[in-house]
Amino acid sequence: MEKHEIETFLALAEELHFGRTAERLHLSQARVSQTIKQLERRIGAPLFDRTSRRVAPTPLGRRLHEGLAPVYAQLQSVVAEVTAAARGVEGVLRLGFLGSATGKLTPRIMTAFGAAHPDVEIRMREVHPADPLGPLRDDEVDMLLTRLPVEEPDLKVGPIVLSERQVLAVPAGHRLARRPAVRLEELAEERTFGLAGSAPEYWWDAQTPRRTPGGREIRRGQSVGTFQEMMTLIAAGQGVSPVAASVCCFYARPDVAFVPLEDAPPTEVALVWRAAGETEKHRAFLRATCGVVRENGGPADS
Template identity: 65%
Template structure:
């Protein structure tokens, strides 16, 4: 009992990291300590336990049976302790509770999973509720207070909204009927839209947002003919399949909405479409700020926005 009473947390953390890595160098890097310090810490822990926890040779490090037992006993306790501290910190910061996250499209919902995982890990006391938004009114649920934060496609240029980290960037493709003359081409250009009919939108989406995704003019200034207005993405795809027009879309659409009567042809000159975290500036609660921070950390850990 006396030995257990004097065990220190840094010794247990060193033990658990070494039990995972089985390498003193990598353990030292993770703990930001010297290898000598890690070795000394483990040796001191073994003396207090009263038996070796690791078998060491010049070529390998392995757990002894006692080490395996201690690891299996300590891991859930250590995890629960960390979660308890995180819950206390979240409550003190006002992060505990429910965060309502809106997302636009299946691709954005799946490809932002790293952000959601990072947020849940840092804020276990906060529940996330997801809600899909629609391109006809991408900002409406945020403005109406139905969601607290939005993962949506740019551009967003609204004086009352803050645009946070970009979490996804992907190329654009042109959705055309499977029998369209473009369907067998390797690529198309924005200038090709001058010879086609695209679709308008029913809803309060900002004009600049819709013009970016389906331009009214080609780069050389030629007008792009607008056809029927659409209200939902499924309606858009149905009209494309029926030969009523074509539409620029994000490349991820081909994965999540593939159908045999539509072909997706890459653009060679359209700018990428980005997905970012957006929130009401006046509604920047502790939960919203924590989500934005988690998004920034996930992007940094990935070396930049996710690429499709």
């Protein structure tokens, strides 16, 4: 198999859409289709079922993807490591983080990266919910550990590093504070917070939903710009908010209680960086991060 065939096949197996695959690889749809047909002729059987409405791998396509993806990833990693050794990775890597970021994994990631690249100094900087992507776009940080989703055409999103359950932060004396768990539908009777700043609206909506699963509106009160500001307002009885479970450890305070949100989806953290100007330092840190995640058995689950 040729390199471009492997890359095209793997991209289509992940995107399951010829248009998105073409955009991702900076090719025309016709070129993607031609490459897949050429690969299928080489193998002697269809790898994808195609209709006007969907693209899905055949059983043979799934088998090829399962066997090929990890091998190709390992090959890329080896080539990248050799390239880094040849070029040298040095200087400063500015790492932004939102809140507790990767929590307990952070020291392990730093240790792994430092051991592999002792000539790189990591400088960490906290970013805030009001503008979580601004420092990255303004070239104040090189990479960012932040909550998903991030759906920006000028930014690249790496694999998920952390997947956490959500809890509801409420005032210590709140009616829900002693409950063993609550459901998202109950938030229709509460007030959450808006966001003061320039964060993408879809991003804040993912952190603090506007509606319950049943379609009832969740009222938003005062806008906040930092996480500590929000926690202070919760303690003062000004509202409640869904937060990651790690907040219970890293931001515990006696005037705020944390109640499990039993039907909330997990909140996820990933590395994000600017698509333009990606360097070997970016790739080296990403490899170190992915290595720690693999050692942990996959994205950490708190």
